[in-house]
Amino acid sequence: MHAYRLDLVTAGTGDVRGDDLVRPEHATLAGLARVLPVELPGLTVRLVDADTAARGVAALxxxxxxxxxxxxxxxxxxxxxxxxxxxxxVTVDAEGEPGVLREAGRYLITGGLGGIGVTLAEDFARRARAKLVLLARSGLPERDGWDEHLAVHGGADRAGRAIAAIRRMEAAGAEVLVLAADVTDPDDLRRVREAAISRFGGLDGIVHAAGLPGGGMAEIKERAEAERVLAPKLAGTLALAQVFGDLPLDFVALCSSITAVIGGFGQVDYCAANSFLDAWARSGVGFRAPVVSQNWGGWAEVGMAVETNAPAAFRAAGRDTVTSPVDHPVLTTRVAGPEGTVLHGLVSAATHWLLDEHRIGGVPVVPGTAHLESVRAAVTAALPAPGPDAAVELRDVVFLEPFSVPDGTVAQYRVELTPAEDGVDFTVASLAAGQLRTHVRGAAGWTTEPAPPAGTPAVAGRRVDDDASFGRGRTSMLTFGPRWAALAEHHLAEGEELARVEAPAAALGDLPSWGLHPALLDVATAFGRGQGSGTYLPLSYGRIVVRGSLPAAFHSHLRHRPSATEEVVAADLSLRDTEGRELVAISDFVLRKVDQGAVTGGLADTPAVAEAAPAPVTEDIRPVDGAEAFRRSLTAGLGAQVVITTRTVADIRRRSARVTTDSLEAETDTPVAAATGAGGGSAAPATELEKTIAQVWRDGLGVTEVGVDDDFFALGGNSLVAVQLIAAMRKATGVRLPMRSLFETPTVAGLAARIEELRADQPADEPAAPAAIPAIPRLPRA
Known part of the structure; x- marks a missing residue:
């Protein structure tokens, strides 16, 4: 390995004499000096601050x-x-009297909604009933929307945590003013100053806690990303000094980082930014107040490391999104970005009849047909149609769990669209009390397949007038509101059924707002009673083609598919208007027999707040200790730069030096957890096809062995795992297995036979080409 040396020379970044630190902006070179050696093997970096006097040249x-x-x-x-x-x-004694905080003192905190900013603000509120100006880039929702935000997000997101904290501050006697402003913009800060003076009469101190995490090796660092990290520390500090520098303040605290002292792999921009803060504080310029730069170690529970999911060294840059309104009863907002589109809206039983009038065991639950309509609307809003006669197509729609919204609660309804080769993949999810749950998955897009000829459907069977087919038996655990009273006629014949659906008075006013009216579509798809016994709920749809909106009256022609078990029933449906034109075509609609108690048991549960676990042993700074250290470091007279950590600087530097490019390259991938079980002892797979299927099962179920006659559900499979395995088997075998396959034939041998049947039915010019077995994520069994 070649050895290289890089010499960096500055003038005016050292404060040896006390008056010689005149170029704090050049201290950013410390980012290179302290980070490049761990990122570039063989490189040595020397940083020299030269004396500008004549004799200094020779010394340099x-x-x-x-x-x-x-x-x-x-x-x-x-x-x-x-x-x-x-x-x-050094060890700092407890804060003496008077302390650094004034009673009812007035303090500006930039980054005031971040973890450290909020922690310090809460401490100021409890100890001094302070008047607080909390500054953030995006601010908070209007106060009248706080309850709704907490109901949807809980305290899991940044805004939710800030709202809860501000309410605690105000309960402690503080006054809190939250302002949205760009800390790097002097004009924005002048408006902040005016607001602070207008509300509180002035300021007594400033805490500059605004910042963005760095990340990424210097060798591939994008200039724009580095500037994004540098801006709040450099431009923000300069703008604060420009706007507030004339005020006689008690203190200005700059929240720096231990990274400025020791460097760290992937932290060249963050190290540089915080090195500027340290140098600025030591320079003694800019404010009519003592300025202290505090080099914080990692904080437990709060701070950038906690609020960012990815490791700091490899964090991706923020991505631009475009938000626009949507005119739909459920989806009200569309957010489009480079990786996909999300459409969302808030739902509750108090505001949405589709919840209030559709209940399982008394609990409001979004009907499955409302998911179909929402995805249809999302596709229409997000994907341009290829032509005027194109129809929306949904494929492989699978229901994973009910979307319940108990009375008195609110949830965010989300349709997430991700680009795929033939359209989009979608998920329907809920966000309530900060918990995100996935309810439906599938694929969608547009089709230009021509509509079938018009024709009025008819069946040679008897008319059923007792209405026992809907709301009882198959759907007996459900209760419905007046919009579901739509089954006008029902004819039952061998292998097929026909319904006439008419919108009741309660639903007539809704029709213009919906493409697929959820109540009418629910009646049109679930009225059948000619197959199976017991309670069934939708499991999946193979394919849905939507050619038009549902009118006030239409026919639904249901054709049963043969089934080898009562565990699942399947059918195809065609919905046609009174003129015989097809509105909706549904293929392979599958319902699964369910146990009523198992379905209703957890519907009424609101997302639980986990019990507080014992605080783990940690070397990071606890928030309560951080707030205490903040105040002590300001009153102890330790100078303009103070490192606040739980270990010595030498120890932290020694540990940090272990992480280098060489050490990372030497690390091996974390081994996959061992499989957790074995098969049921039946014969081993014999054919190549059986071996392929068994391998997919082993990967997905986490078992060591799978016999040809082992039952999928006995091995720990469930509906969610089934969805994953069907998709994997389709790729591995080149055959489009129906979603119901695992329920009808839950063994390797049965599925192999089914695949051979499907292969035999394929046209000769479309041979199946088995693909490499894909890796699929292992999912929970329960």
């Missing part, structure tokens, strides 16, 4: 000709002397 030349001192690669030259920085470990 001598320094650059000398070998690099590995123990002190950063030096400041003053006359004939070399100076190196060090850190002295």
């Amino acid at each position: 030349v001598a320094e650059l000709r000398a070998p690099v001192d590995p123990e002190h690669p950063e030096v400041a030259l003053r006359r004939d002397r070399r100076w190196v920085a060090g850190y002295e470990q």
Whole structure:
């Protein structure tokens, strides 16, 4: 390996004499000096702050000709002397009286809705009943929408945590003003100053906690991303000094990071930004107040590391999105970005009849047909139609769990669209009390397949007048409101059934707002009673083609598919208007027999707030200790830069130095957890097809062995795993297995026979080509 040396020379970044730190912006070079050596093997970096006096030139030349001192690669030259920085470990006594905070003092906190900013604000509120100006880039929802936000998001997101914290501050006697502003924009900050003076009469101190996490190796760092990280620390500090520098403040605290002291792999921009804060504080300029830069170690529970999912060193840049309104009863907002589109809206039984009038065991539940309509509307809003006669097509729609919204609660209804080769993949999800749950999955797009000829459907069977087919038997656990009283006629024949659906008075006013009216479509698809006994709920739809909206009256022609078991029943349906034109075509609609108690048991449960677990042992700073250390460090007179950590700087530097490009390359992938079980002891797979299916089962179920006659459900399978395995088997075998296959033939041998049948039915010019077995994520069994 070749050895390289990079010498970085500055003038005015060291404060040896107390008056010589005049270029704090050049201290950003420390980001290179402290990070590049761990990212680029063989590179040594020396940072020299030169003396601008005449004799300093000779000293600089001598320094650059000398070998690099590995123990002190950063030096400041003053006359004939070399100076190196060090850190002295100190213990700070408890805060004396008077403390740093004034009673009812007025404080501006930038980054005031972030974890550390909120933590300090709460401490100011409890201890001093402070008057607080909390500054953030995007602010918070209007106060009259806080309850609704908490109902949907709980305290899981940044805004929810901030709302709950502000309410605690105000309960403690504080006054809180939340403002949205760009801390790098002096004009924005002047408006903040005016608002603070108007509301509180002035300010007594500033905490600059705004910042963005860095991430990514310097070698591939994008300039725009680095500037994004540098901006709140550099431009933000300069703008604060420009706007508030004339005020006689008690203190200005700059929230820096231990990263500025020790560097760290992937942190060149973040190290540089915080090194500027340290240098600015030591320079003693900009404010009529003591300025202290606090190099914080990691905080437990709050802070950037907690609020960002990806590791800081490899965090992706933010992505632009476009938000627009949607005119739909359920979906009200569309958010489009480069990775997909999300359409969402808030739903509750109090505001949406589709919940209030559709209940399972008394609990409001979104009908499955409402999911179909919402996905249809999402496709229409997000994907341009290829032509005027194109129809929306939904494929492989699978219901995973009921979407319940108990009385008195609110949920966000979400349709998430992700680009796929032939349209989009979609999920229907709920967000309530901060918990995101997935309810439906499938694929969607447009089709230009021509409509079948018009024709009025008819069946040679008897008319059923007792209305026992809907709301009882197959759907007996459900209760319906007046919009579901839509079954006008029902004819029952061998293998097929026909219904005439007419919108009741309660539903007539809704029709213009819906494409597929959920109540009418529910009646039109679930009226059948000619097959199976017991209670059934929808499991999946193979294919749905939507050519038009449902009118006030139409026919539904149901044709049963043969089934080898009563566990599932399947049918095809055609919905036609009174002129015989097809409105909706449904293929392979599958319902699964369910146990009523198993379905209704957890519907009324609101997302639980987990019991507080014992605090884990951690080397990070607990919020309560961080707030205490903040106040102590300001009153102890320790100087303009203070490192606040739970370990010594030397220890942190030693640990950080272990993470290098070489060490990361030497790491092996974490081994996959061992399979958790074995098969049922039946014969081993014999044919190549059986071996392929068994391999998919082993990967998905996490079992070591799968016999040809082992039952999928006995091995721990469930509906969600079934969806994954069917998709994987389709790819592995090149055969489009129906979603109901695992319920009808839940063994390797049965599925192999079924696949052979489907292959035999394929046209000769469309041979099945088995693909490599894909890796699929292992899912919970319960």
